[in-house]
Amino acid sequence: MDLELSYFLSEIVANRGMLLQGAWTTVSVSALAIASGTLLGMLIGLALAYASAPLRWPARLYVDLIRGTPVLVLVLATYYMSTPLGLPLTPFQAGAVALCLFCASHVAEIWRGALQALPIGQLEAGRAIGLTFPRICLYVLFPQAMRLAMPTWVTAAAEMVKASTLLSVIGVAELLLTSQQIISNNFLNLQFYFLAGAIYFAINFCIDMLGKYLSRHLEGAGKPRSPV
Amino acid sequence: MNYTFNFTPVWQNWPLLLEGLALGLGLAVLSIAIGSIAGLVLAFCATGKHPALRALAFGYVSIVRNLPILVIVLFIFFGLPQLGLAFDKSTSFVLALSLYAAAYMTEVFRAGLLGVPPGISEAGQAIGLTPLSIKYYVVLPVMLRNAMPAFANNFVSLFKDTSLAAAIAVPELTFYAQKINSESFRVLEVWSVTAALYIATCYLISLLLRGLESRLRL
Amino acid sequence: MTVLIDIQDLHKSYDTLEVLKGVNLSVKVGEVVSIIGSSGSGKTTLLRCINLLEAFQGGRILVDGQPIGYRERDGKRVRDSERRIAKQRAMTGMVFQQFNLFPHLSALDNITLGLTKVRGLSRAEAVEQAEGWLERVGMLAHRHHRPSQLSGGQQQRVAIARAVAMKPKVMLFDEATSALDPERVAEVLDTIRGLAQDGMTMVLVTHEMRFAREVSDQVVFMNAGRIEEQGPPQRLFGSPASPRLRDFLARSGI
Ligand SMILES: Nc1ncnc2c1ncn2[C@@H]1O[C@H](COP(=O)(O)OP(=O)(O)O)[C@@H](O)[C@H]1O
Ligand SMILES: [Mg+2]
Numbered sequence: 001m002d003l004e005l006s007y008f009l010s011e012i013v014a015n016r017g018m019l020l021q022g023a024w025t026t027v028s029v030s031a032l033a034i035a036s037g038t039l040l041g042m043l044i045g046l047a048l049a050y051a052s053a054p055l056r057w058p059a060r061l062y063v064d065l066i067r068g069t070p071v072l073v074l075v076l077a078t079y080y081m082s083t084p085l086g087l088p089l090t091p092f093q094a095g096a097v098a099l100c101l102f103c104a105s106h107v108a109e110i111w112r113g114a115l116q117a118l119p120i121g122q123l124e125a126g127r128a129i130g131l132t133f134p135r136i137c138l139y140v141l142f143p144q145a146m147r148l149a150m151p152t153w154v155t156a157a158a159e160m161v162k163a164s165t166l167l168s169v170i171g172v173a174e175l176l177l178t179s180q181q182i183i184s185n186n187f188l189n190l191q192f193y194f195l196a197g198a199i200y201f202a203i204n205f206c207i208d209m210l211g212k213y214l215s216r217h218l219e220g221a222g223k224p225r226s227p228v
Numbered sequence: 229m230n231y232t233f234n235f236t237p238v239w240q241n242w243p244l245l246l247e248g249l250a251l252g253l254g255l256a257v258l259s260i261a262i263g264s265i266a267g268l269v270l271a272f273c274a275t276g277k278h279p280a281l282r283a284l285a286f287g288y289v290s291i292v293r294n295l296p297i298l299v300i301v302l303f304i305f306f307g308l309p310q311l312g313l314a315f316d317k318s319t320s321f322v323l324a325l326s327l328y329a330a331a332y333m334t335e336v337f338r339a340g341l342l343g344v345p346p347g348i349s350e351a352g353q354a355i356g357l358t359p360l361s362i363k364y365y366v367v368l369p370v371m372l373r374n375a376m377p378a379f380a381n382n383f384v385s386l387f388k389d390t391s392l393a394a395a396i397a398v399p400e401l402t403f404y405a406q407k408i409n410s411e412s413f414r415v416l417e418v419w420s421v422t423a424a425l426y427i428a429t430c431y432l433i434s435l436l437l438r439g440l441e442s443r444l445r446l
Numbered sequence: 447m448t449v450l451i452d453i454q455d456l457h458k459s460y461d462t463l464e465v466l467k468g469v470n471l472s473v474k475v476g477e478v479v480s481i482i483g484s485s486g487s488g489k490t491t492l493l494r495c496i497n498l499l500e501a502f503q504g505g506r507i508l509v510d511g512q513p514i515g516y517r518e519r520d521g522k523r524v525r526d527s528e529r530r531i532a533k534q535r536a537m538t539g540m541v542f543q544q545f546n547l548f549p550h551l552s553a554l555d556n557i558t559l560g561l562t563k564v565r566g567l568s569r570a571e572a573v574e575q576a577e578g579w580l581e582r583v584g585m586l587a588h589r590h591h592r593p594s595q596l597s598g599g600q601q602q603r604v605a606i607a608r609a610v611a612m613k614p615k616v617m618l619f620d621e622a623t624s625a626l627d628p629e630r631v632a633e634v635l636d637t638i639r640g641l642a643q644d645g646m647t648m649v650l651v652t653h654e655m656r657f658a659r660e661v662s663d664q665v666v667f668m669n670a671g672r673i674e675e676q677g678p679p680q681r682l683f684g685s686p687a688s689p690r691l692r693d694f695l696a697r698s699g700i
Contacts, residue, residue: 069388201295208294348548355539446549
């Protein structure tokens with residue numbers, strides 16, 4: 001058994017530009033999907049928690065349908081269906097849209113759970129002092145719900161990075177597809193899949209750390225300031 | 229949009245789609261069974277007293293849960309043969325999904341174990357049951373009931389992951405969907421029917437597991 | 447009368463916190479001993495040591511003349527094997543404040559589990575004996591109910607039946623009625639009284655002073671990890687010697 005470590009190292013160096021480019025694509029498509037999916041998911045989650053039936057039902061249907069579909073099917077369907085639907089998308093665009101839709105369905109459930117975990121008195125107290133519903137959301141409910149939702153949201157964000165590997169199937173040159181391209185030249189399957197795994201682990205590890213930092217930060221923000 | 233629907237190619241391949249769905253379910257059930265047994269052992273390690281075993285369980289979970297399943301699949305199918313460990317497509321996939329399931333099930337069972345009130349183990353000790361008997365007759369049944377909802381969620385999730393087997397050409401549902409898609413170009417039809425099949429199956433699985441859960445509720 | 451439980455200079459610490467600071471107590475066969483004392487004085491810990499649910503660092507506990515939990519080997523004190531400890535535990539029955547019934551088993555199976563797995567009875571024998579005990583505690587009609595379908599008092603009666611069914615030499619009760627609604631206390635006290643009248647050896651930790659006075663042969667007052675005063679109930683409640691006990695009794699409304 002020969003792991004050809006020196007060849008592996010020289011191949012990493014030779015392909016460092018491609019690898020960095022791939023990692024950057026992974027990070028940017030994930031970030032795009034997480035950001036847009038979080039906004040969309042918060043709106044849908046709000047509808048799930050507070051809207052009346054005509055709005056709540058479509059929201060529930062959206063979440064259940066998307067969550068019942070494998071992400072890979074979502075990615076393939078978005079990519080292939082965009083053309084006959086009259087809105088042709090590049091692989092990157094299709095991938096970002098699919099991940100955004102997927103992310104939104106997760107965030108919606110997380111956000112609904114967080115909002116519903118807040119005591120109902122919070123909403124009533126906001127009403128009692130004459131705040132409008134959007135202001136109650138902004139000043140009363142969201143800051144508290146954000147703290148509750150943070151740990152699960154971070155897990156969901158890491159799931160998005162993992163799901164972005166599926167874009168390799170429609171030809172987005174993210175980290176995994178890049179690794180496969182490099183492998184097709186040097187046949188170092190074991191080594192480069194291992195490297196890809198290590199990079200994904202590192203990215204998700206950073207997200208985890210960031211989440212821990214944000215949780216601490218938000219915790220501080222929610223506490224009353226001590227008198228000076 | 230001037231697209232005329234034509235489901236004929238999809239209905240013609242209906243048996244293939246169902247066959248693919250059945251294979252996916254089979255892969256999921258097998259992997260989840262293996263993963264659950266491993267997860268159970270790791271969960272007992274994670275909640276046990278032995279520091280080395282605890283570190284092993286936590287290390288395993290945090291590494292595997294931060295890896296994309298597709299990378300694990302490709303690593304096993306394309307990478308391991310370099311070490312002389314070659315498996316066929318389906319075996320590779322079951323191996324990958326089992327490793328993945330083990331990490332998730334460890335978390336499911338660990339949370340379940342933490343939810344078992346310590347008092348009932350002590351009651352078992354007090355009547356003279358041995359530690360092993362307490363685990364088997366008291367802790368395990370209570371833990372499994374605690375863990376049912378999370379187990380059901382992960383079951384559905386892992387079933388959906390069987391779609392990735394298409395990446396190494398295991399002929400499950402997504403594989404056939406892609407095949408019909410490229411042969412017939414009935415894009416909307418193929419993908420809507422495929423998604424509907426997955427959605428319906430996920431729904432049935434959660435219905436089934438929820439029924440089981442309510443029958444077992446304490 | 448022969449001594450059944452002999453506790454000699456028992457010391458127990460949680461990390462640096464010494465909770466039992468040299469406890470000496472003996473319980474004779476057929477005797478009912480009540481332990482009273484304020485919260486945190488170490489009553490629960492003492493019972494848990496007797497049942498070996500807690501490790502202890504100094505002293506000995508003899509049950510029926512045999513030291514339990516530890517043995518001397520090459521002049522060193524080593525803990526008995528888990529198997530041996532499980533056997534020793536079967537000699538003492540424990541009733542917990544929170545009942546601790548097995549939530550997934552019916553009232554009947556809560557009792558048969560120990561009978562089949564520890565005492566090695568056949569299923570049929572176990573069911574017969576379990577039903578006998580359920581009848582004793584007035585719970586036979588509920589034998590197929592899960593704990594979640596029973597009231598607190600009913601659960602505690604099943605828990606008592608589960609413990610006595612193991613034929614222990616002594617029964618330990620840790621505030622068996624403290625978690626109950628007031629109107630459920632009497633049914634459990636009646637059950638315990640019944641066992642006392644049958645001659646069962648018992649150690650009760652209790653806040654029910656009237657009950658302690660009525661059923662006990664001896665009352666023990668614990669304070670800060672030590673036995674502060676001890677004697678027959680009439681003397682202890684009638685003319686308490688230590689000021690701390692007087693204080694405690696005054697606060698308990700006696
Ligand atoms: N598991 C434990 N870890 C640390 N300290 C404990 C533990 N259990 C009890 N203690 C402490 O031991 C002391 C005696 O407790 P306990 O025996 O429960 O008293 P009682 O039953 O008389 O109220 C208390 O100070 C309590 O805080
Ligand atoms: Mg106590």
